[in-house]
Amino acid sequence: MEKVNAYITDAPGGTVKFTQVNIDDEKGNVTLRPILTGICGTDRGMVKGSLSFTYNPEGYDFLVLGHESLCEVIESDSPEFKKGDRVVPLVRRPGDCPNCRIGRPDNCSDGEKHEAGITGLHGFMRERFKDFDFNLVKVDDPDLGDIAVLTEPTKNVVKAFEVFEKVSQRSVYANNISTYEGKKALIIGTGSEAFIYAFMSVDYGFDTYILNRHPIEDNKIEMCREFGIKFIDSSKEPEFPEKFHIDFLIDTSGDPGTIFKYVRKMNYNGIAILFGTNGKAPKTEIDGEDIDYIIERNITLAGSVDAARIHYMRALDYLSKWKRRHGEAMNKIITGYFKPGDIDLFENKPSGEIKSVIRW
Ligand SMILES: [Zn+2]
Known part of the structure; x- marks a missing residue:
């Protein structure tokens, strides 16, 4: 893959930069671009250097930030996804312990799992990336709109x-x-x-x-x-x-x-x-x-930390239900849209913030 713009940090020390990166060892049968990425306390904590459990991927002196995202499929070699599908990528990727092997890396019992944008795996705050279809959850409800970016926290x-x-x-x-x-x-x-x-x-x-x-x-x-x-x-x-x-x-x-x-x-x-x-x-x-x-x-x-695929799927159903019940009021949980390149957002929380998102 060629160079893309990305938000990076150096974990666990901190800092944040928006710069070009080249991650050419990434594997996957689906190419994605983020539509929206959410920012949360974990991202801000990492930038501040206050989360000692975070680390860069092996062989890299930086980590691409971002674990809350709503993405669009732009290329697919998978029968399960086609161009234009909206998806949410899983954050945690299994290691080899019994819990990881039954699809519950959220209950990892030896700490050998990885988390996109947090521990040893590049995150989603970049213009494009590759992933495997088995790490993606499809967003089926067309009425969910931007709220689907809340799937990860939900x-x-x-x-x-x-x-x-x-x-x-x-x-x-x-x-x-x-x-x-x-x-x-x-x-x-x-x-x-x-x-x-x-x-x-x-x-x-x-x-x-x-x-x-x-x-x-x-x-x-x-x-x-x-x-x-x-x-x-x-x-x-x-x-x-x-x-x-x-x-x-x-x-x-x-x-x-x-x-x-x-x-x-x-x-x-x-x-x-x-x-x-x-x-x-x-x-x-x-x-x-x-x-x-x-x-x-x-x-x-x-x-309680993180969750498994089943919880992402249920999260999407809950979000659909709340959106149906509360309509426009539900959209107000997103309190700010920001452009890629905005750095201040990582250092200063906007007043009245519930969820700030970057629109890619
Ligand atoms: Zn494990």
């Missing part, structure tokens, strides 16, 4: 709810009519991933709250209103009524102080999913009372 949420469902089976978790109505879910954070967690939580029937340490912009307030999510500004006391107990806690902040503050407000048999990562978050103290609280109430803390 698949994380689908998998996390799968973890939630498995863990919740250890006791009677639903209410007395076997639904989650009346159960409280609290999501820490107000970024795109937090909102998608909140959409799913509402979908499951939870009384859904999102929380931040500061007020949120009007577009986010509007998004909450549209989707039936309640916002809590934790800088204002009192945050919760006395008897408020969280049944399902989801963290997108990666901040241990915040997480443990709300773990101590969890209900019996509560489940906490930890999703946000922030290696630079400050230390916090945990004491014996915290541990007692968790044990005496059968609280489960579960980490």
